[in-house]
Amino acid sequence: MICPACKIPMIVVERNKVELDCCTSCQGVWFDKGELELLLDPLTGSIAGTLIENIMGLPPAETTEKRLACPICRQKMKKVDIGKTSGFIIDVCNSGHGFWFGEGETSKLIAQLLNGKPEDKDIQDKMLFFVGDTLRAGLINRESINTGGD
Amino acid sequence: MWEQIRDNQVRTVILVTALGFMLILPGSLLGQTVLGDWSVGLLLALLIWVVMTLVGYFQGDSILLSISKAHKIGPDDMPRIYNVVEEMKIACGMEKMPDIYIIDDPAMNAFATGRDKNRASLAVTSGLLQKLNRDELQGVVGHEMAHIKNRDVLLMAMCSILLGAIVMLAWCGSRILFFGGVTRRSSSGGGNGQLIILLPAVALMIFAPIMAQFIYLAISRKREYLADASSALYTRYPEGLASALEKVGASTEQLKSANNATAPMYILNPFRRKNQVAEDLTSTHPPVSERIRILRAMAGNTSLSGYEAAYKNLHQGGGSIIPGSALLAEGSSPHAQVEGQASPHVEGVDEVRTRARETHDALWKLSNYQMIACQCGVKLKIPPGYKGAFLQCPHCGTVHSVVPD
Numbered sequence: 384m385i386c387p388a389c390k391i392p393m394i395v396v397e398r399n400k401v402e403l404d405c406c407t408s409c410q411g412v413w414f415d416k417g418e419l420e421l422l423l424d425p426l427t428g429s430i431a432g433t434l435i436e437n438i439m440g441l442p443p444a445e446t447t448e449k450r451l452a453c454p455i456c457r458q459k460m461k462k463v464d465i466g467k468t469s470g471f472i473i474d475v476c477n478s479g480h481g482f483w484f485g486e487g488e489t490s491k492l493i494a495q496l497l498n499g500k501p502e503d504k505d506i507q508d509k510m511l512f513f514v515g516d517t518l519r520a521g522l523i524n525r526e527s528i529n530t531g532g533d
Numbered sequence: 534m535w536e537q538i539r540d541n542q543v544r545t546v547i548l549v550t551a552l553g554f555m556l557i558l559p560g561s562l563l564g565q566t567v568l569g570d571w572s573v574g575l576l577l578a579l580l581i582w583v584v585m586t587l588v589g590y591f592q593g594d595s596i597l598l599s600i601s602k603a604h605k606i607g608p609d610d611m612p613r614i615y616n617v618v619e620e621m622k623i624a625c626g627m628e629k630m631p632d633i634y635i636i637d638d639p640a641m642n643a644f645a646t647g648r649d650k651n652r653a654s655l656a657v658t659s660g661l662l663q664k665l666n667r668d669e670l671q672g673v674v675g676h677e678m679a680h681i682k683n684r685d686v687l688l689m690a691m692c693s694i695l696l697g698a699i700v701m702l703a704w705c706g707s708r709i710l711f712f713g714g715v716t717r718r719s720s721s722g723g724g725n726g727q728l729i730i731l732l733p734a735v736a737l738m739i740f741a742p743i744m745a746q747f748i749y750l751a752i753s754r755k756r757e758y759l760a761d762a763s764s765a766l767y768t769r770y771p772e773g774l775a776s777a778l779e780k781v782g783a784s785t786e787q788l789k790s791a792n793n794a795t796a797p798m799y800i801l802n803p804f805r806r807k808n809q810v811a812e813d814l815t816s817t818h819p820p821v822s823e824r825i826r827i828l829r830a831m832a833g834n835t836s837l838s839g840y841e842a843a844y845k846n847l848h849q850g851g852g853s854i855i856p857g858s859a860l861l862a863e864g865s866s867p868h869a870q871v872e873g874q875a876s877p878h879v880e881g882v883d884e885v886r887t888r889a890r891e892t893h894d895a896l897w898k899l900s901n902y903q904m905i906a907c908q909c910g911v912k913l914k915i916p917p918g919y920k921g922a923f924l925q926c927p928h929c930g931t932v933h934s935v936v937p938d
Contacts, residue, residue, distance in 0.1 A: 392916035395897065396927055399910075400886035402893065405927065407919075417639050417663075417889070425885035517911070520930035 384413060387451040387460070387474070387483055398517045404454075405518070410486040412514055413454055416479060422513055423506055434506050435479045438465060444472045448485070455480040465507065484514060493519055540856070541684045545691055552695045553582045556702070563706055585698045586691075593690035594646040594654055597798065601644075601790045603634035603656045604899055611635070611895040613888075614662055617670050618655060621678045624767035631655045631681060637896050640786035641665070644798040645677035646690045653681040660786060663892040665777050666880055672774025675764030676800055682763070685756050693795050757819050758827075758854045762840035765828060766863075769835045775828035782821040823847070837863050905933045 386393050386406035393404040393413065401422045404413040416435060420428035441463040450459050453476035460474035460483060471491065474483035484492070492515030556578045564574015588596070608615045614633060622630055627650055634656040636642075641661040647653030655677050665673065680686055765771035781801045788803035796803055801821060830843035841855045897904070897914050905913040909929035917938055925932045 392918050394916065394919065394924065395902070395914035397890065397912040397914065398928060400883075400890050402890075402914075407921075407924070421886050421889055425882045425889075426880070516928075518927040520925065520927050 384454050386411060387413070387454050388485070396517060398513075401513065403514065403517055410489055410521075412484040412489050412518065413481055414484070414510065414514065415455075415481040419481070419510065423509065430506055432479075434510065435475070435482075438463060438473075438475050438482070438507075439477065439479055441465065444470075446472055448472065450474075451483060453478070453480050454483075489514065489518055490521075493521065541688050545688045548688070548692060548695070549586050552699060553586075555699060556582045559703070559706060581698070581702065585695055589691045589694035590648065590687075593694045594648065594652070594686075597646050597690060597693055597795060598634055598654060598656060601636055601656060601795065602638075603636045603654075605632055605634050606895070606899070610899065611662070611892070613667070613891065614657060614670070614674075617667065617674050618678075621671065621674045621767055624675070625678050625682050625763070627678065627682060629653075631678075633657075635659060635662070635896065635899070636788075636790060638786075638788055638790065639663075640788040640803065641781045641784050642788050642791075642799045642801060642803050643673050643677055644795075644800065645680045645686050646798065647681060647686045648690070649684060649687060650681055653686055655681070658788065659892050659896055660784075661781070663889045664780060664784075664885075666884075666888075668768075668770060668773035669777035669780065670773075671768045672764055672770070672777045673800055675767040676760045676774060678767065679760040679763030680756070683756065683759065685760070689798050693798060697795075755854065757824070758840075758844070759856070759859070761824055761828060762837050762855055765831060765835045765840055766837055771828040771831045771835060771840075775825045778821050778825050778828075782825075903936060905935075907931055907933065 384393050384395075384404045385391065386409060388411055389406055389408045391406070391408055393406045396403045396405050399422075402415070402418050404415065405411070416431065419435065420431040422431070423434070424430040439461070444462045444464040446462050448462060450462065451474050452458060453460050456476065456478050458477060460476050462472050463475055464470055464472050466472075471488060472485075473488055474485070476482075492511055496512070496515040496519055557575060560578025560581075561571040561575040564577065565571040568574065606615075611633075614635075618633055619630065629651050631645070631647065631653040632655070634654055636656055636658045638658045639660040640658055641664055643655070643657040643661055645653060645655045655674070657673070661673065662670070680689070761774060764774050768774070778801065788799070791799065791803035826847055827840065827843045830846055831839045832843070833839075834842070837855050838860050841853060841860065844854050894904070894914075901917045903915040903917075903919075905915065905924070907913060907926040907929060908931060909926060911926055911928045913924060913926065913933065915924065915935055919935060922935055922937065923932050924935050
């Protein structure tokens, strides 16, 4: 899959048998509809479908950020604010192919997690928690470092 | 099955001839209108017809597979589908294993193509592999193998190629007529006569694709029933195909690489209105709800006659759908009666996820992705164009080295 922002191939990160497409250049994350179904309800996919439809139905967010194209259908995605209190803007494909979390949003999720306040109340939180938890060490393109971990 | 095979051969010849006329008539009329000489148009149409037929016969399957963006796979790439195809190959008594192709698309569908049973291919989408369990997959593969064995594949491939070409030519023809034809009209000096020829030419060009579509419809519906019946016979488990059709029919995913000409090839019509389930009316296939009803009414008798009986039961007074010779040849097969149907297997969440990963991992490997399993349980899949020698696991922070291409 090609990163909607940088137009380079993204790496795939699989955790608990669910895949995320991650860009090591801009730190953005694509959550595909099929993967969201696998995370939330693999047997029917209806919970994931409802979540996507609800988010698609939100009014477009007022932002100056550039609109990006869906990596599946190449149509311009919609920017929506899904934050419950503060602004948390993600891109959603108008055909429901998935969600795009920009760099700012992924770091917010990771920070929230490291502060010890993982919210896991509803299905939307469950999705956000999964993204944050999977990327808790951050997406860093290590070009010159020794192997073996820290 | 000889009756069915013979029937398919006759139909193929009829189809090629009928489509030939559909080309020649507008071709000559177009020649008369645009160039003022009908013989040029006729010759050109004849030439196109011969070339199309030859291409359809010799290259039809490869063209269809490549426009459907199908990738060929081997036994090790995806053992699950390979094993199922091998089982069905044995069940239906075919000698040669068909080539297996995968279409990378979340929509669920499958088709078979080829010239005869020695040169046949079977294509399935990744969505189908991911979402169907083994019984269901067997049902679908059994259906496609029946198409190969009954020689439906050549007829269907020829149909797709010829129909596709006619639609394309009609499109070109109408453009030539409306944009090119006008400027030359004065030189040929036809006046009123011109208009008389022009009108039927336009009418033909509009109707040819529609007529071709009708031929296609007529030939594809009935053989779907026979393929369903054969699938039940090969698998001895009609519920597998019934449940697969139910899943495929309920899905709202659109197959991206399908078009009007290739639609009838698939096990279920790939076209949906946006976010709608497969429609029963105006479809190139029999209504899916009816196909499921018949399969479920077979009640343990998985022979062709069992299917026929179930069909007749649901259609009081309706005709027969399985050719007489097929029923005769079958006789009273000792294995056809299945004692008590196994209850459908209820699958768990983990099973569905594991199948999804198997399917996707095979596709990643086909695209030359590098797989790294991190000690924390995370798997990293790195695209061939990745820049950099190292990658940090985003979950636990372990740094892995990446082998350059």
